[in-house]
Amino acid sequence: MSTVIKVENLAKNYLISHQSREPYTTLRDVVAKRVKNLFSRDRKLGRIQEEFWALQNINFEIKKDERIGIIGRNGAGKSTLLKVLSRITEPTHGRVSIKGRVASLLEVGTGFHPELTGRENIYLNGAILGMRKREIDKKFDEIVSFAEIEKFTDTPVKRFSSGMYVRLAFAVAAHLEPEILIVDEVLAVGDIIFQNKCLGKMENISKEGRTVIFVSHNMDAIQKLCTRGIILHEGRLAMEGDVDTVIDKYLGEGLGLIGEQVWPEIHKAPGDEVVRMHAVRVLDKNGKICTKFDVRDPVSIELEYRVLEEGHRLCTQLYFVNQLGHVLFISKDNLASPWRDRDCSTGRFRALCHVPGDFLNEGEISIVYGICTVGSSLIGHASTWHVLRFRVSDRMDPGGVRGNFPLAWRHDGVRPRLQWMVEKMTDGK
Amino acid sequence: MDDPQYDLIIEAGRTEHHYWQDIWRYRELFYFLSWRDVVVKFKQTVIGVLWALIRPLLTMIIFVFIFGKLAKFPSGDVPYPLLVFSAMLPWQFFASSLGESSNSLISNSGLISKVYFPRIIIPASSVIVSLVDFLISFSILLVLMLWYRFIPGWQILTLPLFILMAFGASFGAGLWLTSLNVKFRDFRYIVPFIVQFGLYLSPVGFSSSVVPQQWRLLYSFNPMVGVIDGFRWAILGQKDSMFLGDFIVSLILIILLMISGVWYFRKTEKNFADII
Numbered sequence: 001m002s003t004v005i006k007v008e009n010l011a012k013n014y015l016i017s018h019q020s021r022e023p024y025t026t027l028r029d030v031v032a033k034r035v036k037n038l039f040s041r042d043r044k045l046g047r048i049q050e051e052f053w054a055l056q057n058i059n060f061e062i063k064k065d066e067r068i069g070i071i072g073r074n075g076a077g078k079s080t081l082l083k084v085l086s087r088i089t090e091p092t093h094g095r096v097s098i099k100g101r102v103a104s105l106l107e108v109g110t111g112f113h114p115e116l117t118g119r120e121n122i123y124l125n126g127a128i129l130g131m132r133k134r135e136i137d138k139k140f141d142e143i144v145s146f147a148e149i150e151k152f153t154d155t156p157v158k159r160f161s162s163g164m165y166v167r168l169a170f171a172v173a174a175h176l177e178p179e180i181l182i183v184d185e186v187l188a189v190g191d192i193i194f195q196n197k198c199l200g201k202m203e204n205i206s207k208e209g210r211t212v213i214f215v216s217h218n219m220d221a222i223q224k225l226c227t228r229g230i231i232l233h234e235g236r237l238a239m240e241g242d243v244d245t246v247i248d249k250y251l252g253e254g255l256g257l258i259g260e261q262v263w264p265e266i267h268k269a270p271g272d273e274v275v276r277m278h279a280v281r282v283l284d285k286n287g288k289i290c291t292k293f294d295v296r297d298p299v300s301i302e303l304e305y306r307v308l309e310e311g312h313r314l315c316t317q318l319y320f321v322n323q324l325g326h327v328l329f330i331s332k333d334n335l336a337s338p339w340r341d342r343d344c345s346t347g348r349f350r351a352l353c354h355v356p357g358d359f360l361n362e363g364e365i366s367i368v369y370g371i372c373t374v375g376s377s378l379i380g381h382a383s384t385w386h387v388l389r390f391r392v393s394d395r396m397d398p399g400g401v402r403g404n405f406p407l408a409w410r411h412d413g414v415r416p417r418l419q420w421m422v423e424k425m426t427d428g429k
Numbered sequence: 430m431d432d433p434q435y436d437l438i439i440e441a442g443r444t445e446h447h448y449w450q451d452i453w454r455y456r457e458l459f460y461f462l463s464w465r466d467v468v469v470k471f472k473q474t475v476i477g478v479l480w481a482l483i484r485p486l487l488t489m490i491i492f493v494f495i496f497g498k499l500a501k502f503p504s505g506d507v508p509y510p511l512l513v514f515s516a517m518l519p520w521q522f523f524a525s526s527l528g529e530s531s532n533s534l535i536s537n538s539g540l541i542s543k544v545y546f547p548r549i550i551i552p553a554s555s556v557i558v559s560l561v562d563f564l565i566s567f568s569i570l571l572v573l574m575l576w577y578r579f580i581p582g583w584q585i586l587t588l589p590l591f592i593l594m595a596f597g598a599s600f601g602a603g604l605w606l607t608s609l610n611v612k613f614r615d616f617r618y619i620v621p622f623i624v625q626f627g628l629y630l631s632p633v634g635f636s637s638s639v640v641p642q643q644w645r646l647l648y649s650f651n652p653m654v655g656v657i658d659g660f661r662w663a664i665l666g667q668k669d670s671m672f673l674g675d676f677i678v679s680l681i682l683i684i685l686l687m688i689s690g691v692w693y694f695r696k697t698e699k700n701f702a703d704i705i
Contacts, residue, residue, distance in 0.1 A: 002434075006435070014703065026613055026614060026615050027613045027615040028615070030613070083702065084439065085439075086544075086545050087437075087439060087545040088541075088542065088543070088544070088545050088702045089699070089700075089702045089703050090439070090441055090442075090699040090700070091439065091440070091441050092441055093441060094440070094441075095438060095439065095440045096438070096439040096440075097434075097435035097437070097438050097439075098435060098436060098437040098438075098439070099434060099435045099436050099437075100436065102437075104544070104545070106543045106544070107543045110539060110540060110543040110544055111539065111540050111544070113465055113469060115468075115469050115472045116465065116468065116469065116472075120465075120468070123461060124461050124462075124465055127457050127458045127460075127461040127462075128458060128461075128540065128544055128546070129544065130455075130458075130546075132457060133457055156472075
């Protein structure tokens with residue numbers, strides 16, 4: 001079969017500026033720096049930019065009809081790779097050769113305008129994704145019924161519920177008919193029923209003989225959808241091969257497991273002028289960083305952050321997400337915190353959340369944290385998706401909740417140890 | 430070196446083979462973006478299109494009062510409101526399309542970082558909004574002509590040429606400013622300055638004939654001078670309002686502005702997504 005995408009020695013670097021957080025500069029800064037450089041003996045003093053290689057030495061080929069899953073941690077270079085492949089940004093070195101029409105879906109609802117109606121947004125978004133007006137005309141009814149918004153085609157999308165918004169956005173994208181489809185993690189949004197509908201649609205697309213490149217943290221979706229897999233690790237290609245082998249390796253060797261993340265430099269840490277993260281960790285019962293647990297073990301999530309501005313009522317929350325991308329539960333610090341209902345002072349804070357043993361189910365669990373101000377509405381300060389990831393497995397001895405139940409027990413969210421009472425009732429007769 | 434088997438090669442620093450062809454392929458996007466900007470502009474406004482009429486009309490009345498009544502500038506044989514309005518039209522078009530296009534990339538940063546298309550479509554479609562405004566306020570001119578019973582001569586047929594020049598001036602400058610704006614946000618503060626000063630450096634409130642001879646050459650380096658004089662000549666048919674020398678200087682400047690604008694835009698557009 002013929003090769004449709006050939007990537008040779010691809011590399012991409014970004015210049016990261018140390019002082020300003022904004023990627024753009026002001027003329028004043030540039031002039032000031034030039035002047036400073038003129039007078040400084042050591043020219044390097046004035047240089048505040050650092051190179052960061054988001055991608056390095058990437059080589060692979062994709063054949064027609066293949067469905068490639070790209071996996072890797074946050075910051076492994078997945079999104080950069082997709083951006084280069086979809087011509088949004090230019091590579092620093094190397095070359096990509098592509099055969100066929102490419103459509104990329106890096107975000108759901110790009111270019112949606114809240115003031116425009118559903119109908120108007122379908123046309124606008126379709127055009128942005130590269131569809132012709134004729135094509136959209138032909139598929140209009142199909143798109144509307146896929147999105148289940150028949151009654152609202154002439155309502156401005158700002159009045160849509162977030163679910164309707166996402167459904168409409170995905171529906172437009174799902175009706176693209178390119179030869180090569182590039183999809184970033186877009187299924188992480190929307191309710192589960194709709195997510196499954198989207199996955200089904202994507203399966204159909206790939207059955208029609210189109211090439212698909214798919215990025216996701218959701219291994220289940222990758223396994224269902226893809227034939228081959230690529231692991232990116234710190235900007236390099238760590239492994240390439242058959243999708244099951246790649247996922248096994250990714251999960252098995254713990255390439256995907258993250259027990260700790262530290263942001264040593266405050267201006268690079270997630271956050272804003274109110275809160276900046278310092279570190280997040282998964283800890284075992286001895287307070288050691290750990291990524292592999294038994295179902296009976298307690299798990300603790302630790303967050304360290306700095307509060308930079310006084311007077312905010314902060315709330316920290318953790319989302320526990322399983323490998324299917326389902327949120328198992330959300331936990332907030334607002335019951336235990338001594339700062340509950342009080343304005344926070346500045347300084348370093350540590351928050352610890354204990355999940356008891358015999359509560360989590362087997363599987364990969366990733367953590368999304370969020371720190372926000374609670375008022376009449378929520379104002380987010382810092383959050384990171386899939387910042388930590390750990391595995392819970394079962395030793396299969398009868399000491400756990402499982403008892404001597406011999407079969408798989410994976411399809412539910414949690415596996416708590418609950419009080420049961422079973423007794424034989426005395427027959428009244 | 431190129432394998433003919435592939436339709437598209439992505440490499441560092443590679444200029445597109447099909448740049449202009451690509452723009453033609455994306456013409457529907459151009460249409461939809463312009464349409465979006467026009468529709469959104471008038472959504473949720475009570476009087477909608479009337480806004481496009483009120484602004485130039487009020488500005489004209491103030492200018493007639495200041496320049497015509499207080500400063501008593503000459504207007505030749507045409508009524509002062511007509512003199513002002515025939516210049517106000519191209520100036521408003523220039524000013525608003527310069528403002529729109531120089532901010533266009535930043536206000537569409539979501540699109541730029543998530544989808545590929547020839548980026549030049551964004552500033553180009555933003556100029557269309559101003560063109561629509563221009564056409565709407567053109568109707569005021571027609572009403573004024575009826576009011577003063579003024580009948581234009583054959584010169585009115587050359588008006589499209591001057592509209593094209595006004596488009597060129599604002600689009601060329603807009604391309605420069607919008608690509609600089611992506612990297613240096615200072616330029617969004619510069620545009621209001623250009624517009625504010627330009628209004629007094631261009632013959633909007635007065636006729637070019639009041640400019641002293643020794644300043645004439647310097648004055649004609651403002652490309653809008655040729656455009657506005659051209660508008661007056663085409664609409665009012667005043668012989669002394671149009672100087673061939675000025676016009677040629679303006680034309681050359683506008684062409685240079687366009688060419689260099691496109692050149693600079695293309696040079697920088699590949700990095701837009703990284704720094705916006």
